[in-house]
Each structure stands twice: as C-alpha cells, then as structure tokens.
Amino acid sequence: MRITDLMIQETMIMDLQATTKEEAIDELISSLNRSGRINDPVLFKEMIYKREAESSTGIGGGIAMPHAKTTAVNEPTVVFAKSRKGLDFEALDDEPAHIFFMIAAPEGAANTHLRTLAALSRLLIDSDFISQLMSTDTPEEVTALFDAKQAEEAEKKAAKEKAEAEKAANAANGTNAVSGSGHTNGQKQSTSGVIVGNAASEDFVVAVTACPTGIAHTFMAEDALKKKAQEMGINIRVETNGSEGAQNVLTADEIARAKGVIIAADKNVEMARFDGKPVLQRPVSDGIRKSEELIRKAVNGDAPIYRSQGGSTGKAEGESQGKVNVGSKIYKDLMNGISHMLPFVVGGGILLAISFLFEQIASPENPIVQLLQTIGGGTGAFHFLIPVLAGFIAMSIGDRPALMPGMVGGLLAVNSNAGFLGGLAAGFLAGYVVIGLRKLFKGLPKAIDGLKPILLYPVFGLLIVGAISFYVFDPIFGSLNTWLVDALGNLGTGNAVLLGLLLGGMMSIDMGGPFNKAAYTFAIGVFTSSGNTDGAWMAAVMAGGMVPPLAIALATTFFKSKFTEQERKSGLTNYVLGFSFITEGAIPFAAADPLRVLTSCILGSAVAGGLTQLWSINVPAPHGGIFVAALANHALLFLLAVAIGSVISGLILGLWKKSPTLVK
Numbered sequence: 001m002r003i004t005d006l007m008i009q010e011t012m013i014m015d016l017q018a019t020t021k022e023e024a025i026d027e028l029i030s031s032l033n034r035s036g037r038i039n040d041p042v043l044f045k046e047m048i049y050k051r052e053a054e055s056s057t058g059i060g061g062g063i064a065m066p067h068a069k070t071t072a073v074n075e076p077t078v079v080f081a082k083s084r085k086g087l088d089f090e091a092l093d094d095e096p097a098h099i100f101f102m103i104a105a106p107e108g109a110a111n112t113h114l115r116t117l118a119a120l121s122r123l124l125i126d127s128d129f130i131s132q133l134m135s136t137d138t139p140e141e142v143t144a145l146f147d148a149k150q151a152e153e154a155e156k157k158a159a160k161e162k163a164e165a166e167k168a169a170n171a172a173n174g175t176n177a178v179s180g181s182g183h184t185n186g187q188k189q190s191t192s193g194v195i196v197g198n199a200a201s202e203d204f205v206v207a208v209t210a211c212p213t214g215i216a217h218t219f220m221a222e223d224a225l226k227k228k229a230q231e232m233g234i235n236i237r238v239e240t241n242g243s244e245g246a247q248n249v250l251t252a253d254e255i256a257r258a259k260g261v262i263i264a265a266d267k268n269v270e271m272a273r274f275d276g277k278p279v280l281q282r283p284v285s286d287g288i289r290k291s292e293e294l295i296r297k298a299v300n301g302d303a304p305i306y307r308s309q310g311g312s313t314g315k316a317e318g319e320s321q322g323k324v325n326v327g328s329k330i331y332k333d334l335m336n337g338i339s340h341m342l343p344f345v346v347g348g349g350i351l352l353a354i355s356f357l358f359e360q361i362a363s364p365e366n367p368i369v370q371l372l373q374t375i376g377g378g379t380g381a382f383h384f385l386i387p388v389l390a391g392f393i394a395m396s397i398g399d400r401p402a403l404m405p406g407m408v409g410g411l412l413a414v415n416s417n418a419g420f421l422g423g424l425a426a427g428f429l430a431g432y433v434v435i436g437l438r439k440l441f442k443g444l445p446k447a448i449d450g451l452k453p454i455l456l457y458p459v460f461g462l463l464i465v466g467a468i469s470f471y472v473f474d475p476i477f478g479s480l481n482t483w484l485v486d487a488l489g490n491l492g493t494g495n496a497v498l499l500g501l502l503l504g505g506m507m508s509i510d511m512g513g514p515f516n517k518a519a520y521t522f523a524i525g526v527f528t529s530s531g532n533t534d535g536a537w538m539a540a541v542m543a544g545g546m547v548p549p550l551a552i553a554l555a556t557t558f559f560k561s562k563f564t565e566q567e568r569k570s571g572l573t574n575y576v577l578g579f580s581f582i583t584e585g586a587i588p589f590a591a592a593d594p595l596r597v598l599t600s601c602i603l604g605s606a607v608a609g610g611l612t613q614l615w616s617i618n619v620p621a622p623h624g625g626i627f628v629a630a631l632a633n634h635a636l637l638f639l640l641a642v643a644i645g646s647v648i649s650g651l652i653l654g655l656w657k658k659s660p661t662l663v664k
Contacts, residue, residue: 003120003146006078009139011035013081016100021058021089025049025066028079028102038104040072042570042589047072048102054211054266058091059220060289062134063124067103077104078120080142082134092285099133122223123149125288203234205298206250206258210241210265211284218242221264221287228291234299241269260298261306262287271306278303330428337393337427341385348381354631385524386410386420390427397431398438401457405465406430409473412466416474420524425473430465437461496536496613503537504544504609504645507583508601519544539612539619539632543642544605546625548586550578550642551604551649552597559654578646581625593657600653608645612638 011031018024029045032038047068051057058064079102086096101120123129129149136142207225211217222238229236237254240247252273255261260278263269264287271279280294280303287294297303355372362369374380387410394406409426413419437460441452506519523537556563556571563571567589574586590597611617615637621628632638 003078003123003150004143006076007080007120007143007146008035008077009143011037011077011079012139012142013079013100014136014138014142016081016083016087018083019085019087021087024064024081024083024087024089024097024100025102028066028081028100031079031081032077032102032104035077037075037077038072039074040570040573042567043573044068044070044072044104055283055285056090056092057217058089058097059124059217059285060091060093060095061127061130062086062095062098063101063130064089064091064097064099065101065103065121065124065217067101067105069105069107071107073104073106076106078102079104080139082136092289099130119150119153119219121217121219123153125220125223125227203299204254204258205229205234205236205260205262205295206254207236207238207262207287207294207298208241208250208265208269209238209284209287210267210269217266217284217288221284221291224288224291225262225264225295229295232292232295234295236295241265241267246270258298260301260303262294262298264288264294274306277306279306333393333396333428333431334424336396337389337391337424340392341389344381344384344388348376348385351376351381383414386414386423389420390423390430393424393427394430394434397428398434401453401461402431402434404458405433405461408462409465409469412469412474413477416470416478418469418474418477421480422469422473422477425477426465426469429468429473430461433464434461497610499537500540500613501606501610503540504547504612505602505606507541507544507609508548508598508605536613536616536618538621539617539638540609542581542619542623542625543608543612543638543645545583546578546581546642547605547608547645547649548578548583548590548597548601549574550646551601551653552586552589553578554646554650555654555657558650559657562654562657562659579626581623596653596656600649600656603652604645604647604649606645607648608641611641611644615641617641 011034013027013031016024016027018027025045025048029038029041029048032044033041038044047070048066051068052066057066079100081100081102083098083100086098089097091097101124103120123146126149129145132145133142136145207222209218209221209225211221218240219242222240225238226236237250237258238248239250250273255273255277258277260280261274263271263274263279263281264284265281266284278298278301280297282290282294351372355369355376358366358369358372364370376382387407390410390413391403391407394402394409406427409430410423413422413426416422418425434457437457438452441456444452503519503523519541523541553571553574556568556574560568571589577583577586586597586601590601615634617632617634617638619628619632619638621631626639626642629635629638
C-alpha cells in the first residue's frame, strides 16, 4: 500500500492558520471530520490529548505527529499540514513545528495499514526529505514527493535483499562472508533488525522501542537507532513493540552477546530477560533525538545493571526515576488493585443481585438462588475481592514477589473482619516489605540470586506480612470496621442524606479520577463488609455517577445552539453511557469547559445521591446503572433520583454555557 493511499489530498492543509498547539489540533481534526474519516470528533480529540499527556508528539526538527487509535475513526487517514510561520507544539527540541501529520487509526486496523503508517514514520527521519516537503505548495506536489520517496526506498530494499541473498549463497559455497552480527545467523536476520555497521566490528547492542499507541514513534526510534548505528560502524538489533505486537523479537543469544541494552519506550516492555545486563531506560523520544548518545553508552557499558528480582518489568539499578509525587504513586498502586478487583466486584455483585431478585419471586431455598449466591457471594467471587485488591496493590509496589504475601494478608483481613481497610493496609505493607527485603538481601553472594524470588522473598515476606496483619492490622481494623458499619447503620435520616450528597457529588468532581474512585471504593468497602450487602451507599454513588453523561446528553439535546455539531453528535452517545453508569463519557466536555461542566454535574450528582438516602433506596449491585435498577428496593424512586439530578445538571449547563465560536 502506498502512503498516499492514507494521505488523501482532500484532507491536506497547505497553509495552517493555527497559532497554538490547541488550535492546530482543532484545525486538523476539523479536516478529518469534514472528509468523513472520523465519526466522533469529541472522542477522537480526547484520545489525541490522552496521547499528548504521555509525551509530546512534537518530535523536533520542525515535525509534529499527533495520533490516536480509536473507534472514533472510520478509515485510517493521515492529515498532512504545513505552517509557514510555525507554532509552538511543545516539541522535544523546543523549536517551532512547521510540518504536521495527524494520524487517525481505527481500532483493529489492518496490518497493511499499520505497516504503511510505520513506513511513513521512518521517512520522517530523513532531513533532506523534510526540506523537500517544506518547499511544496500544493497537495499534488506532496503526493508526488511521497510516491517518489517510497519507490526509492522500495528499490533500496530490493537491492539490499538481493545483495544479502548473494552473500548468503557465497557463504554456502564456502566463500568468505562475514555476517553483520558477528554470527552466521546474524546476517540472515538483517532484514528484520540487524544493521551492518562494520562487518568486522565486535560492537553489538540490542534495543527495544515502544510508544503508547505503537503507531509512529516506535518505528521512528527504530529507524533512527539503526541509521545512527550504521554511521558509527556498530551492529544493532532493534525489537519494536508496535500496534501489531512485538516484531523482530530479540533472542536469548543476542541479548547475551550484546554489550548493552537500550530501552526507548513510553510503556512497559518485557524486562526480565535483560537481568544482569547494562540497560539504558529512556523515553521513546530519546531513541529518535538522542540515538548516538544511547548507542555510545550501550557500547561502552555505561548503563546501570538491570536486576529483575523475579518481576516482568522494573527499573535498572541506579536508574533515575525522577521526582515522583507521593500522592500520585499511592493512587497508582491503589488503582492497580482496584482495576484487578473490579471484574470480581461486577461479576459477583450482579450475580448476587440477580439471586436477590429470584429470592423475591421464589424462596431462599430455590436451587437457582443458592447457586447464584454461592458463585457470586462470600464463598465465591466476593471471597476474592479483598485478597485480589491487596495482592495487586502489593505487586504494583514490589513487583511479582509481593503478590503472594499481599494476597495472604488480604485473606487474613477477610477472615478476621478487618475487611476492606485491613486489606488495603496489608497490600501496601506487603509491597514495601518486599522492597525492604531486596535491600536487606542485596549483599548476599550472587550465587544465590536465583533463590531470592523463589525462596527468600516468599518465606520472609509471608512471615512478616502475616505476623503484622495478624497481631496489628486485624485487631485495629477489625474494630474500626465494626464501628464504621455500626455508625453507618445508626445514621439518622439527616446525616445519611448529607453523606449521600457528599458521595454523589464526589462522583462528578473528576469523573473517574481519585475523588470518583474514593467514593466508589468507600461504597464497595461497606457493600462487601456490612454482612447484608444492601447497597445503600452503592445507590448514592451509582446515581451520582450516572448524572454527568446524562446531563451532557440532555444539554446537547435541548440547548443545541450552545454546542457545535460535533458536540451534539457526541452528546447522543452519552445517553447510553449514562444509563450504563459510565461516568467517563462526560470527560471530553469537562476538559473543554471545566468550570461550567464540572460545577453543573457536581450539583446534580449531589442531589441524586442525597435523594437516594432520603428515600432509603438500596441497590444490591455494584455496577450496571439502569440495567440493575429493577433490583433496587425502590426501583422507580432510584430512577427518579437519577432523572432529577440529570435534569438539574442539564439545565444549569444549558443555561450557563456560552454559544460556541465557529471554527473557520
């Protein structure tokens, strides 16, 4: 496939009018939308900014490549744009961007399309080619330039493959042929990653490149490293972790022979295989802009020695991790536990809720009721909630060796009535105990390194976590948990309504962020430890979480003049998201107008949460929105609470919001 099959002329912008990064993104998205290449501009914009949050796609050298892979894309497309004056795109070299490529890739894009996008990325390493692009004036000139360049690259590749085939044939006939990697099989692999810098050179390094979406930067870093290695006379093998998965996967022999390892990645890659090797871990952008520095350090062994400690990912010893906000780290570890716990919550909770429905129709002795309660309840899925939560919090902190002691600490919390709070404490304890054990055992002979993850960490980790949980956490949190449940059970109507207002409002403060998760986690904690799983507080958080997307949907429907056509189309999808209790559907609107959207939604969510407590509503299911409303003790009142909160938020937003400024 030609690159110009994706870079269609009707989307090209030869004189970009934007003067800021935000304006440039909007102008590029507008071009995609006008041509019908995307179906949800709001969602696409959200995904573009999500990628920008990982690292700027202004790669330097005057080029920016904002990109996203999402269901909002109808057909894979690359929008080419040129700004004569240039603009600040937060580029890695702090220079203005003049050439833009906005890449729109659909979910499940065909391999051919992904390979074409990879080929585009590799062309942009050529500074002469970029200079030629800058001199173009029409879409036709851009198309002709790319077609000619791609044909030239195809000829070079064919010539190279022919030369390698001839060299392999000569080697088979006994002629002297030296492979690029220093081994006979190294040259055979050259088309999939090995570059011959100097056939006689013994300098050999390996690298892995990866970016969050795996579309552009992954392959640009690969090509930059390969070209620079060739210039330096150094042999290199580069593995890419792109959209198609890992390609040119490094072998154990190559890793063993390499003088150093370069990890140019903005996402996790398989690291345990590099145990004991000098490893440089850098952002993927460094693979593009600082390839010579990385290769030189890898060849000289000027890198920290990586120790996997039995984990699959990690940091090399001595590798700078930068300044990490303590609150962000705790939140990340907590979210790792909650995300792994959530399938147990949803699956077990909904089966348990259905059992309550059958129980009302039949009886507690009904076989279906007993089956569902066994599978979903305290001896089934719900039995694993706290152990899984604690185990994966621990794993986020201390890697794989911390998983087992964390899960056991969580199980002890379940059995001792320390519950959710005890499980949280056990998870964090287990993670940091394993980190402490690593430091404690660091001075032991290297001959027993292999015993650490399979003997020392499990035994000592379990002993320490188990003892502290049993003698300290379980009594303290058991008493606290009992007091909390009793206090909630004895709340008067006024206090219950206030707590419902608070929990409902928190669901809208950041729509999936720390406040939202804190409210949801609190409700789950009471839901799983109260003994009756009546779901009073789940009613408050579920109603509060349903309001934001429903309010957006109502506002875009009844105040059409206040929203762009794109926003109105996206607003329709929020009906489905709101009914399904997926609060995140409102995030793109909140990002575009945080003051009005967040304020409106918080007020409506708080009202909805408070009404559920005023009317003593229970929802015995942790997720599902309108689809589990029938399980509530007062189903119609629950729906009424959600409706009132949504209408309040929708009216405030619709009346408060200013009319949009049309994009030219």
